[in-house]
Amino acid sequence: MYGGGNVFEATKFDNLQTEDPAKLAEFEARIARGEKIEPKDWMPELYRKQLIRMIEQHAHSEIIGALPEGTWITRAPGFRRKMAQMAKVQDEVGHAQLLYSAAETLGKTREQMLTDLINGKSKYSNVFNYPAFTWADSNIISWLIDAGAIVNQMANAKGSYGPYSRALERICAEEAFHLKYGHDAVVHMATGSSKQREMIQAALNRWWPPIMTFFGPSDKMSTHTETLMRWKVKMASNDECRQQFLDMYVPKIWELGLTVPDPKLKKNMETGQWEYTEPDWDEFKRVINGDGPCNAERLAVRRTAEERGAWVRRALLNPKAKYVKPLA
Amino acid sequence: MNELAIKDLLYKLADDQLILGHRNSEWTGFGPILEEDIAFSSMAQDKIGHSLAFYTLLQDLGETDPDTVAFTRNANQFHNSQLVELPNGEYDFSLIRHFLYDNAEIIRFEMLSQSSYEPIAKVTTKLKGEVKYHVLHANTWIKNLGSSTEEAILRLQSSLTEAIPYALGMFETSKFEQELIESGVYAGEEAVKAEWLERIQAVIEKTDLKLPDLNTTEPKFGGRNGEHTEHLQPLLDEMAEVFKIDPTAEW
Numbered sequence: 331m332y333g334g335g336n337v338f339e340a341t342k343f344d345n346l347q348t349e350d351p352a353k354l355a356e357f358e359a360r361i362a363r364g365e366k367i368e369p370k371d372w373m374p375e376l377y378r379k380q381l382i383r384m385i386e387q388h389a390h391s392e393i394i395g396a397l398p399e400g401t402w403i404t405r406a407p408g409f410r411r412k413m414a415q416m417a418k419v420q421d422e423v424g425h426a427q428l429l430y431s432a433a434e435t436l437g438k439t440r441e442q443m444l445t446d447l448i449n450g451k452s453k454y455s456n457v458f459n460y461p462a463f464t465w466a467d468s469n470i471i472s473w474l475i476d477a478g479a480i481v482n483q484m485a486n487a488k489g490s491y492g493p494y495s496r497a498l499e500r501i502c503a504e505e506a507f508h509l510k511y512g513h514d515a516v517v518h519m520a521t522g523s524s525k526q527r528e529m530i531q532a533a534l535n536r537w538w539p540p541i542m543t544f545f546g547p548s549d550k551m552s553t554h555t556e557t558l559m560r561w562k563v564k565m566a567s568n569d570e571c572r573q574q575f576l577d578m579y580v581p582k583i584w585e586l587g588l589t590v591p592d593p594k595l596k597k598n599m600e601t602g603q604w605e606y607t608e609p610d611w612d613e614f615k616r617v618i619n620g621d622g623p624c625n626a627e628r629l630a631v632r633r634t635a636e637e638r639g640a641w642v643r644r645a646l647l648n649p650k651a652k653y654v655k656p657l658a
Numbered sequence: 659m660n661e662l663a664i665k666d667l668l669y670k671l672a673d674d675q676l677i678l679g680h681r682n683s684e685w686t687g688f689g690p691i692l693e694e695d696i697a698f699s700s701m702a703q704d705k706i707g708h709s710l711a712f713y714t715l716l717q718d719l720g721e722t723d724p725d726t727v728a729f730t731r732n733a734n735q736f737h738n739s740q741l742v743e744l745p746n747g748e749y750d751f752s753l754i755r756h757f758l759y760d761n762a763e764i765i766r767f768e769m770l771s772q773s774s775y776e777p778i779a780k781v782t783t784k785l786k787g788e789v790k791y792h793v794l795h796a797n798t799w800i801k802n803l804g805s806s807t808e809e810a811i812l813r814l815q816s817s818l819t820e821a822i823p824y825a826l827g828m829f830e831t832s833k834f835e836q837e838l839i840e841s842g843v844y845a846g847e848e849a850v851k852a853e854w855l856e857r858i859q860a861v862i863e864k865t866d867l868k869l870p871d872l873n874t875t876e877p878k879f880g881g882r883n884g885e886h887t888e889h890l891q892p893l894l895d896e897m898a899e900v901f902k903i904d905p906t907a908e909w
Contacts, residue, residue: 393687400687404680404893407901407909408725409710413703416683420699427692465900465909515909523907631688639690642749645803645810646691 366492369435389429390454398462459622466533473512490562663834672712673738679705741824750813774842804865826877
């Protein structure tokens with residue numbers, strides 16, 4: 331997991347004319363040559379701002395995304411699933427750690443990012459504002475939300491900012507395991523008892539609408555988008571990602587005898603494009619702006635964790651605290 | 659060798675690791691810093707893995723399979739110490755418990771790796787390397803926070819005072835104690851406790867914390883014989899919530 335598509339309002343398009351034209355030209359030439367931009371290199375302010383925003387939102391999505399699946403760690407059925415679920419969710423928290431570090435290279439501290447998260451100033455992937463009612467919901471998240479994230483992150487891993495791109499490569503390698511885990515769990519449910527089949531179909535029904543909005547609404551092509559694509563910040567359009575996801579996963583869902591709850595869903599053989607019921611973008615906007623089933627709960631959990639852990643962070647920053655080297 | 663004595667020992671080891679592993683896993687997503695979320699999750703995975711290894715030894719001795727044993731027993735059938743079943747509380751309590759527990763567990767594992775009972779010796783030899791890192795983690799944090807801010811020291815001191823009677827409960831002897839010692843399975847709980855005391859004192863001395871007077875502390879016994887606090891059964895109910903929907907199903 332969990333970075334959603336570019337579903338968030340983009341940074342306001344600053345006037346690039348305030349940038350030094352010679353430096354800007356050299357910056358663009360480097361990107362065109364396929365070079366990576368590193369933390370100490372010169373970069374336009376718009377590039378820096380947009381990347382901080384993207385990486386920060388991705389990091390937030392990892393820790394918030396750990397909550398719906400995390401609640402099923404203590405309830406996972408049997409040793410095999412219990413251990414795998416723990417390892418999987420731990421990976422997601424590890425991804426957040428990696429991503430906050432990548433964002434910090436651009437000049438914003440982790441503490442500031444977490445403060446912005448709990449104040450509602452910065453967003454995270456909208457899908458995590460929906461609840462994981464049953465174990466089966468957790469399986470659907472592990473399989474299909476992670477699958478969606480891989481589609482998105484494989485594209486972004488080719489982006490121009492070195493630290494983000496390298497973090498994404500590592501993350502994708504782990505996500506590939508999550509996908510296998512999620513798929514295996516869904517297969518067991520879909521081929522199990524009638525109760526299990528019923529549970530997994532119900533979970534798919536609940537999660538399909540959020541999954542369809544995962545990549546965000548169709549991009550409006552604007553000068554802004556063009557610039558971000560030229561700078562290799564945005565690597566694929568939301569629709570391209572959604573089509574690729576449908577192409578890869580709808581056949582796998584059908585293969586398990588599950589029904590996708592969209593009567594209009596089919597691949598148009600002439601255009602090669604999937605057709606589907608247009609997701610409810612009004613609801614999407616409503617939820618992203620705070621009015622979803624779990625927004626308040628997710629942020630409350632995060633806020634509680636921050637508050638309860640504050641004394642530990644204060645203690646660590648205290649000059650009296652001895653750094654103790656753990657001698658292995 | 660008395661199989662009942664070995665089984666009793668294995669259940670104690672397995673149940674302690676399972677229940678504390680479960681508690682540690684509850685920190686996922688709630689740690690005071692991300693690094694601690696990750697650390698507690700790692701330890702949870704190790705501990706639950708260890709419990710599985712011990713339940714597997716029990717299965718070799720004719721007990722039911724590990725999933726059934728772990729996910730279907732009731733609280734009064736569990737042999738863990740009460741220390742591990744207590745709720746996580748704030749981070750200070752979880753850290754203190756982790757420190758007190760793992761410093762004892764490593765000694766038990768070290769002793770058992772020399773055991774006359776070969777299956778336990780083999781398993782603990784393999785696993786003690788992991789517990790070593792749990793101890794390093796605990797000791798590092800206790801030394802660090804235990805001599806930092808006044809609020810941190812106060813919190814840790816209060817948790818230490820609260821946890822000590824339960825920690826002493828870990829060393830509750832079983833009716834097979836003498837037999838286990840005589841047949842060279844391990845040196846017994848009193849020996850573990852004596853060594854534990856030395857080790858935790860060595861760490862506490864490097865901090866501003868004070869170990870309560872153990873001579874006037876009443877240990878919380880009972881856990882080894884199925885007597886538990888009100889916290890264990892809800893934990894078990896939660897753990898089995900999905901499993902019990904259909905215990906015969908493949909999940």
